[in-house]
Amino acid sequence: MSELRELYQQVILDHNRKPRNFGKLDGANRTAEGYNPLCGDQVRVYLDIEAGVIRDIRFEGSGCAISKAAASMMTASLKGKTIGEADQLFGRFHDMLTAAGNGGAAAELGKLAVFSGVCEFPSRIKCATLPWHTVRAALAGKDEPVSTE
Amino acid sequence: MITARDARAAAAPAAALWDVERIRKDFPALHQRVHGKPLVYLDNAATSQKPQAVIDALVAYYSLENSNVHRGVHLLSEKATQAYEEARVRVQRFLNAAEAREIVFVRGATEGINLVAASYGRTWIGAGDEVIISTIEHHSNIVPWQLLCEERGALLRVIPVDDAGELLLDEYARLLGARTKLVAVSHISNALGTVNPVKRMIEMAHRQGVPVLVDGAQAAPHLRVDVRELDCDFYVFSGHKALGPTGIGVLYGRAEWLERMPPYQGGGDMIASVTFEKTTYNALPYKFEAGTPHIAGVIGLGVALDYLSGLGLDRVAAHERELLTYGTATLQAAPGVRIIGTARDKASVLSFIVDGVHAHDVGTILDHAGIAVRAGHHCAMPVMRRFGVPATVRASLAFYNTREELDALGAGLREVREIFG
Incomplete structure (x- = not known):
């Protein structure tokens, strides 16, 4: 598979076309906004947290296929997770995209492993991590928009 | 011995006919491959490539x-x-x-x-x-x-x-x-x-x-x-x-x-x-x-x-105008492409969006075809807001660009369609 096909896998294109958990979450008790000033990707995440568990999560915004699919698949994988588990997943996802020799991290990421091709495209890594940074900001209760810069 | 003065004097190119292949020889950066493809440099509004004479003048100084x-x-x-x-x-x-x-x-x-x-x-x-x-x-x-x-x-x-x-x-x-x-x-x-x-x-x-x-x-x-x-x-x-x-x-x-x-x-x-x-x-x-x-x-x-x-700025402008016309037609023929900026008096800048595909994704796919464009808001966010788009792809042409390079852009855009459907 070419690097490009590795990046734009069917799963990613599908989530880009039909993002899951897209739109505002009524009754959210945490929210944050993320912005990538370089390309204009913008995402807002909404979370409903109870007793340290992510009961529901949704997002809205606009951006490239990578950022949109990353947000869509992130919400799918975080629903029902504890905050501790979410942090752990973020760490693994981040390592897969940035650390050399990512095989180990990818193996533990399940469906999220489709993003492993992104590390071959340094200028696109921030597209994939933006929604995750935004969730972390929401969990930390930050009101200020998070920026990739 | 070549003096710095000689290096500067050698700068002016002889230009009888518009010989783009000869002009391109003056620009060493144009002759390289990126991702295994010949470089098609269409990001001139961001920065132009440099003729050897300029590089030599710096070294000589x-x-x-x-x-x-x-x-x-x-x-x-x-x-x-x-x-x-x-x-x-x-x-x-x-x-x-x-x-x-x-x-x-x-x-x-x-x-x-x-x-x-x-x-x-x-x-x-x-x-x-x-x-x-x-x-x-x-x-x-x-x-x-x-x-x-x-x-x-x-x-x-x-x-x-x-x-x-x-x-x-x-x-x-x-x-x-x-x-x-x-x-x-x-x-x-x-x-x-x-x-x-x-x-x-x-x-x-x-x-x-x-x-x-x-x-x-x-x-x-x-x-x-x-x-x-x-x-x-x-x-x-x-x-x-x-x-x-x-x-x-x-x-x-x-x-x-x-x-x-x-x-x-x-x-x-x-x-x-x-x-x-x-x-x-x-x-x-x-x-x-x-x-x-x-x-x-x-x-x-x-x-x-x-x-x-x-080269002559009037001749530069004439060649670029011809490229703009050709490039505009190339983009109009590409599926789902809309040009943003259609002023009657226009320089060789082609800003466009591809239906259903974000500019950033277009930029990445074109890059893999060896084509350097800019994708984003071009440090002109109020323009993007005015035209209701988050970002555009921008192909900006210079006098050393060719019709073949614009054909490559057209082919790159067809690949975008193939990947995104």
């Missing part, structure tokens, strides 16, 4: 003449000073300015605008005064004026554009008033390619006694600029977009203004005498050139402008 200007009694300093001041005269000729002292070397168009905002602005713009810019400015011709207006309690007024990306001159006429203290407008829009009718806009402003700054960052490498014909008060451009080195640019200022304006920065070279009680400033243009300047950059810029003049 650092190898043979390197020393500080305007201060040494020794031979190298005299040579460096002479080369530096000769370059100023080359810039003067390039812009057809009346005098060499009207040419101030700065880091780029951005610094030129900031200089005028700080020096002219803080002197003549006060509370309740107005500065007029347009909707299609680069951030560098917006933010310095916002900072100034905030500081002085002045108001920023913005000329609107129509759906083609042309400025609405009736609205401009309405904005010009007794409180207007300056108009700052781009010669060519970097995001849309619109060539603004600056000559007419300057006439309109001057009828009300308002001076005009023209941001020529996108114009200098693409059309013949004549500051006296335009009758502008200030004109700025960046060297690196005009075949020159990065980190060097030009502020042209009408001598009557520059004479009356206070210095922008203090330091060496900009003074006539210094005591702790009083400092007397140097004459023009040195009053505005504090500290050791970017000597190599200035020399390289002089060579770059000679190269452009050797």
Whole structure:
């Protein structure tokens, strides 16, 4: 598979076309906004947290296929997770995209492993991590928009 | 032995017919492969590639003449000073300015605008005064004026554009008033390619006694600029977009203004005498050139402008116009592509969106086909908002581009469709 096909896998294109958990979450008790000033990707995440568990999560915004699919698949994988588990997943996802020799991290990421091709495209890594940074900001209760810069 | 002077003199290309293959030979960076494909460089509005003559001039300067200007009694300093001041005269000729002292070397168009905002602005713009810019400015011709207006309690007024990306001159006429203290407008829009009718806009402003700054960052490498014909008060451009080195640019200022304006920065070279009680400033243009300047950059810029003049700006513009027509047709034939910016008078900038595909994804796929474009807001976020798009893909052409390269762009866009369906 070419690097490009590795990046734009069917799963990613599908989530880009039909993002899951897209739109505002009524009754959210945490929210944050993320912005990538370089390309204009913008995402807002909404979370409903109870007793340290992510009961529901949704997002809205606009951006490239990578950022949109990353947000869509992130919400799918975080629903029902504890905050501790979410942090752990973020760490693994981040390592897969940035650390050399990512095989180990990818193996533990399940469906999220489709993003492993992104590390071959340094200028696109921030597209994939933006929604995750935004969730972390929401969990930390930050009101200020998070920026990739 | 080749002297630095010889290296600079060898710059001018012989140009009888428009032989693009021969011209391309002058640009070493064009002859490389990226991702295994021949480079198709269509990001000229971001920065141009450099002819070998400019690269050689930098090497020759650092190898043979390197020393500080305007201060040494020794031979190298005299040579460096002479080369530096000769370059100023080359810039003067390039812009057809009346005098060499009207040419101030700065880091780029951005610094030129900031200089005028700080020096002219803080002197003549006060509370309740107005500065007029347009909707299609680069951030560098917006933010310095916002900072100034905030500081002085002045108001920023913005000329609107129509759906083609042309400025609405009736609205401009309405904005010009007794409180207007300056108009700052781009010669060519970097995001849309619109060539603004600056000559007419300057006439309109001057009828009300308002001076005009023209941001020529996108114009200098693409059309013949004549500051006296335009009758502008200030004109700025960046060297690196005009075949020159990065980190060097030009502020042209009408001598009557520059004479009356206070210095922008203090330091060496900009003074006539210094005591702790009083400092007397140097004459023009040195009053505005504090500290050791970017000597190599200035020399390289002089060579770059000679190269452009050797080609002939009118011929450059004619070739680029032909490429623009061909490129426009190529994009119109590509599935789901919409061009943003369709002004009647347009430079060789093709800003576009692909239906259902974000500009960033288009940029990545094109990059893998060896095609360098810009994807994003082009430092012109108000333009993106005006046209209701988050970002565009921008292919910006130069005289060394070819129809074959535009065909490659067309093929790259078909690949985008294949991947995204």
